[in-house]
Amino acid sequence: MPAARFDGTVSLITGASRGIGFAIARRLVAEGGSVVITGRRQDALDAAVAELGPAASAVAGHADDPEHRGDVYAHITQRHGRLDHLVNNTGINPVYGPIVDVDVDAARKILEVNVVAALEWTRSAIGAGLRSSVVNIASAAGQSASPGIAFYGISKAALINLTAQLAFELAPSIRVNAVAPAVIKTAFARALYEGHEAEASAAYPLARLGEPDDVAGPVAFLLSKDAAWITGQTLSIDGGAGIRPIL
Numbered sequence: 330m331p332a333a334r335f336d337g338t339v340s341l342i343t344g345a346s347r348g349i350g351f352a353i354a355r356r357l358v359a360e361g362g363s364v365v366i367t368g369r370r371q372d373a374l375d376a377a378v379a380e381l382g383p384a385a386s387a388v389a390g391h392a393d394d395p396e397h398r399g400d401v402y403a404h405i406t407q408r409h410g411r412l413d414h415l416v417n418n419t420g421i422n423p424v425y426g427p428i429v430d431v432d433v434d435a436a437r438k439i440l441e442v443n444v445v446a447a448l449e450w451t452r453s454a455i456g457a458g459l460r461s462s463v464v465n466i467a468s469a470a471g472q473s474a475s476p477g478i479a480f481y482g483i484s485k486a487a488l489i490n491l492t493a494q495l496a497f498e499l500a501p502s503i504r505v506n507a508v509a510p511a512v513i514k515t516a517f518a519r520a521l522y523e524g525h526e527a528e529a530s531a532a533y534p535l536a537r538l539g540e541p542d543d544v545a546g547p548v549a550f551l552l553s554k555d556a557a558w559i560t561g562q563t564l565s566i567d568g569g570a571g572i573r574p575i576l
Contacts, residue, residue, distance in 0.1 A: 334553050335362030338461075339409045341401065342366050343392055343450060344419030346373035348515035349466060352541030353416055356549045358384045365405055367392070367419070392419035393446040402457045414552045415454045417447040418466045420485075425520070428479035436480050443484035444491060451495060455503070462504040464551050465492050466544070469511040469567050478521075485509070489563050496561030504560040506551045511567035513539040534569030 335357050342357075344350045346368035354364045354377070363384045368374050374387035388404050390397025405412050421442045424435045451463055470478055471485025489507055496505040512521050512529060522529040522538055530537050544566055550556055551564065565571050 333361035334549070334555070335360045335414075338362045338413040339405065339411050340364050340414035340416065340552065341405065341412060341450075341454065342416040342418055344368055345416075346370065346377045346387075348517055349510070349513060349541045349544045350416070350418040351377055352545040353418065353548050354381055354385060356542070356545040357414075357552075358382065360549065362414075363409060365401065365408070367397070367401055392450070393441050395449070398450060398453050402453055405457060412454060412457050412459050413461045415451060415459060415463045416466065416548060416552070417450055417463065417488075419443075419446065420466065420468075420481075420517075422478055422481040422517075424480065425477050427476075428483075431480050439480055439484045440487070443481070444487045447488060448491060448495075451505075455499070459503060462506070462552050462556075463495065463499075464548050465489075465505070465507040466548075467492070467507045467509045467563060469509050469565065469570065472509055472563075472565070472571075492563060493561045500560055504551075504556070506556070506559060506561065507563040508544060508547055508551070509563050509565050509567070510539055510544050511565075511570050513541060513544060515541060532570055532573075533567070534573065537568065539566060539568060 340357050340362055342350050342354050345354045345366035354366050357364050358381050366387045371389040374389055378385045378387050388401045424431055465488050467488045468485040470482035471489050475482035492505055492507040512518050547564055
């Protein structure tokens with residue numbers, strides 16, 4: 330692991346009390362950074378901060394709540410006086426089934442949290458003096474058809490395009506990239522593999538599902554100066570699923 334790549338920096342990671350977000354926070358702290366994490370449940374955030382140590386702090390709230398965003402950035406200003414990196418990790422998928430049956434209100438909520446909130450967190454970060462880079466957590470579901478979670482995939486496709494648009498507009502001062510993980514073993518994705526993990530793993534040339542740390546490393550790279558000439562890109566983290574032959 331690169332030593333102290335994030336020494337002296339402050340990163341905000343949304344939706345980071347567990348899973349991918351927490352793994353990213355843990356990686357950045359291990360490399361010398363300070364992190365501020367968000368999530369809906371105070372108790373889960375308290376447990377995460379206890380594990381991450383004194384370099385971490387947390388603010389509870391809903392990602393699409395403007396008042397919560399204001400509280401988070403006020404906390405960052407008061408505690409750190411700077412913000413170097415933003416990771417838009419929060420995502421929801423409250424529906425499963427054919428897209429023609431999706432509830433319209435649920436579809437709107439998915440877009441509000443997965444896309445619009447990411448834009449708002451980024452705009453607020455710029456207002457708070459964001460210095461370096463943004464990484465959006467998209468999904469492999471946004472890169473192809475995704476039966477059962479189709480509208481979630483649509484929202485992540487929109488996030489991938491939002492990444493490109495922001496990268497173009499915010500260059501050269503701020504870099505914006507995304508990652509697109511396939512199935513990662515988290516509570517969020519449990520319904521996609523629980524009870525049939527061996528079958529699910531068979532879809533990947535690397536013969537296993539992803540772990541949160543498989544995403545944390547690439548995100549840390551994209552945030553860091555090691556990726557100083559990379560912006561507007563979406564990195565697939567899919568165990569090789571994208572290279573499977575079609576015949």
